[in-house]
Amino acid sequence: MKRKLIVAVASLSLLLGGVPGMTGGNDVQANSLKDKINEVKEKRAENKSARKETEAEIASIQKHQEEVNAEIKKLNEEVAATKSKIQKKEEEIKETKEEIAKLKEEIAALVKRIAERDKMLKDRVTAMYENGGSVQYIEVLLGSSSFGDFIDRVLALNEIAAQDKDILEAHKADKKAVEEAKAQVEKELATLNEKKKELESLRASLNAKVERKNELLHELEEEEEHMHGELMKLEDEGDLLAKQQAAFEAEKRRQEAEARRKAAEERERARKKNSSASPAPAPAPSVSGGMFSRPSAGRITSTFGPRWGSMHAGIDIARAGTVPIVASADGTVIKSYRSSSYGNVVFIAHYINGQTYTTVYAHLRTRYVQNGATVSKGQQIGLMGNTGQSTGQHLHFEIHKGQWNSSKSNAIDPLQFFN
Ligand SMILES: [Zn+2]
CATH class of the missing domain: 1.10.287.1490 (Helix Hairpins)
Incomplete structure (x- = not known):
């Protein structure tokens, strides 16, 4: 899993170029649509002055x-x-x-x-x-x-x-x-x-x-x-631009509605799977008193730190079956999307005692939260999975003091917070 992660980091760096904004089909689409709307608005302003x-x-x-x-x-x-x-x-x-x-x-x-x-x-x-x-x-x-x-x-x-x-x-x-x-x-x-x-x-x-x-x-x-x-x-031209803007806005609303519908469907599917899953679903970890609590039940299969000349910027927690993943602290979802390396991943921003932190939950089977959602500590945000560059079901979990970056220079050991 560590070897896989080296590849994951390398491809992420290539994809993101160090920007904490992330890739992902729907979000890129939504972003470019937003850009388009802004572009059209700009053109309309130019048209008006002309x-x-x-x-x-x-x-x-x-x-x-x-x-x-x-x-x-x-x-x-x-x-x-x-x-x-x-x-x-x-x-x-x-x-x-x-x-x-x-x-x-x-x-x-x-x-x-x-x-x-x-x-x-x-x-x-x-x-x-x-x-x-x-x-x-x-x-x-x-x-x-x-x-x-x-x-x-x-x-x-x-x-x-x-x-x-x-x-x-x-x-x-x-x-x-x-x-x-x-x-x-x-x-x-x-x-x-x-x-x-x-x-x-x-x-x-x-x-x-x-x-x-x-x-x-x-x-x-x-x-x-x-x-x-x-x-x-x-x-x-002005008329055309106004119509274009209206069309883009309608498309944006349609995409947002579609995303909401899909998420609801996914939740429903997950709920059904949960109820019929065998063996019985794992319990969510109990909310601990520390700054960050465990994001999932399971065994720590890989710890934080340098390994074979590279850096494992988080910890791996593995468990079979349907395993709930929860927010490690109160925060706001920065990004919830599917990355080619992280798989289904959720980035959450936290503000604790005057310091910002970022937590990352990777390789999820399912994500339950959308960009911008407010989450509380212990709230379920997805299920443990094996998506992206991963071999075997596990959660790859990172904590960064400050912002996430592609070199992961802000990463800290999550285990210090768990009791
Ligand atoms: Zn890992």
Whole structure:
């Protein structure tokens, strides 16, 4: 049994790496389930903060959109104002052009009248002073009845010529004035055209600004849409995580219920076995007055101490038949499980006179207590067995001053406490 224990310690060290938490199918499962639940909870917290961040980003994008919208509104108002200014300028230009056209007509009419008057005057002068005209002139004069009549005729002829000349001069003056007016109006037209051009370029630049702002707004809208998509994904993920957590918790409850049911079954089986066992079951050891009492009836087959270069960290008690195993002192079950080396084993923590102790009950046929159970001294915790690395039914019992560890450096001799 000592040789077996060397193997047991070695494999335990490998399995546990010195950690007082132990291996065992159901408990590992329960532990990993608990880890899973914690993991899911952590992920849910991350998911929640990611959702909050995304919501904040959406809010900031929406605020930016509002600002850009306000800018676009202002720019559009400027565009409208510029447009109405351009329309006004266009009207002014139209009026000015009409005025110029009218003045051109007036000038044309005057030019025509000047030409006619000029021609008439020339014709008359020609008629009077040049070729055949002089004959006519002389004839007009010779036709006079008296000298007085002659004078009248001469004066009349001169007057007609002078009048023609005056009218011509007046026409010329009119023409000059109209041409000056036309030049003035054309200058005005040029100024108007220039102003209109300026307004049009202002309108173009405002339109370009509006276009840029609209593009920005479009980008912001796309970004917002993308963020909404992200938020939806996060919400889906959050929902999934919540369901996962609920499922894990349900599984944990199911496993716990299953373990309780199995334990009850096992107790019932053990009770039946006890009642039908032959030879008659061994009595539980009587509770002794010392710090620790005997954990079972039977013969001490191996004592505590170094043997053949290795250490036997406990004692072995053997007895045939159905042998109750009891808690050696009041305490709390640290771990009750099936180990490959210890077999069915129970670890109990004790606190006696300000000192912690750990007791170990190994190779049990049956365990009656669960992790975390409170036990009192002499309370039955299982039956002696031959599970794990053991040859023949016996109890391997250890007491540690302090915590159990894989090197069993805290182990003390249990026999010192028994009386
Ligand atoms: Zn042993």
